[in-house]
Amino acid sequence: MKKILVTGGLGFIGSHTVVELQNEGFEVVIIDDLSNSSESVLEGITSITHKKPIFEKLDLKNKAAVAHFFKSHSDISGVIHFAASKAVGESVENPLLYYENNLNTLIYMLKYVLGLxxxxxxxxxxxxxxxxxxxxxxxxxAPVKPAESPYGNTKQIGEEIIRDTCKANQKLKAIALRYFNPIGAHPSAKIGELPIGVPQNLVPYITQTGAGLRESLSVFGDDYPTNDGTCIRDYIHVVDLAKAHVIALQRLLNNKNDTNFETFNVGTGVGSSVLEVIHAFENVSSQSLNYKFAPRREGDITSAYADTEKANSVLGWEAKSSLHDAMDSAWKWEQKIRNL
Structure with missing residues (x-):
């Protein structure tokens, strides 16, 4: 049984990926600093898989602590690195936080992964x-263009750091999964998206508004050049996304990779507008959502949805769940945690 490290493993995507790794027979070690997650997520994971992952609370910005961790876990066979700050708007307001947290931690991780x-x-x-x-x-x-936000820039620079490290160290095998907009929750409703404070992402804000925690939802911009004037994104069910990580990891473990640095888009291939997501929620919840239009938000782009052909053909992965499925699971999760 191979041991896999998942950083940020108690976060939204990380926790669902831990479940899928355990379902495939991997032993999982989680690192999380609990800055945007809760230790209670461990109970949800364990309840689903009947296996409790190893958990270490650790701030990856602490280089000495990272070094000590890898000394204690020298038998790790692979790392899935989620730990990062991830809100576009917040990154515009506080760029240094994002550069420190997202880049320094990546550098430390790669340094010690090379020693495995x-x-x-x-x-x-x-x-x-x-x-x-x-x-x-x-x-x-598609060309990698100047980023629209510091968050996006940390992902661009992160890929460059990994590509350069792979070039200099043929031992390192890496895959960057470029994913679109993860939403939804585990079908068991035992884990899901659990933002601390005001949600930065659309779907938890929708479900919290539906649950009465938020008075109304602000839709940022109604004048984009789209069918209904709102932004278009590719919304992927988090369980589909989690499975893509496991398949990508198995590709590396089995030496199936074509080069030692590969990139794959992970999405549904379907673009949905903000209003379409709202209407999908209204459909699954049988209620009208209170929303209002607000000015455009800095850092937002008009449209982004994936061509998934490479992931479909090379990885043998494809998204299975619809927008309706994802919104239904997100609403059931919200109802459960609010005791509705």
Whole structure:
């Protein structure tokens, strides 16, 4: 049984990936600093898989602590690196926080991964690396444009750091998964998106508004050049996304990779507008959502949805769940945690 490290493993995508790794027979070690997650997520994971992952509370900005961790866990066969700050708006307001947290931690991780017997690394990248792409859907060959936000820039620079490290160290095998907009929750409703404070992402804000925690939802911009004037994104169910990480990891562990640094888009290939997401929620919850239009938000782009052909054909992965499925699972999760 191979041991896999998941950084940020109690976060939204990380926790769902831990479940899928355990379902595939991996032993999982989680590092999380609990800055945007809760230790209670461990109970949810264990309840689903009947296996409790090893958990270490650790701030990856602490280089000495990272070094000590890898001395204690020298038998790790692969790392899936989620730990990062991830809100576009917050990154515009506080860029130094994002550069320190997202880049320093990545550098420390790579440094110690190179010291392992097996150096397999999956990087949590983002479609934000493309900026506002010229054509839709976006392929992996689309040019990486100047980032629209410091968050997006950390993902671009992160990929460059990994690419350069792979070039200098053939031992390192890495895959960057450029994913689009993860939403939804585990079908068991035992884990899901659990933002601390005011949600930065659309779907938890929708479900919290539906649950009465928020008075209304602000839709940022109604004058974009789209069918209904609102932004378009590719919303992928978090369980589909989690499974893509496991498949990518297995590709490296089985030496199936074509080069020692590969990139894959992970999305549904379907673009949905903000209003379409709201209407999907209204459909699954049988209620009207209180929302209002607000000015455009700095850092937002008009449209982004994936061409998933490479992931479909090379990884043998494809998204299975619809927007309706994802919104239904997100609402059931919200109802459960609010005792509705």
């Amino acid at each position: 017997q097996e150096s397999n690394f999956i990087f949590s990248s983002s479609c934000t690396v493309y900026g506002q792409a010229d054509t839709m859907p976006i392929t992996e060959n």
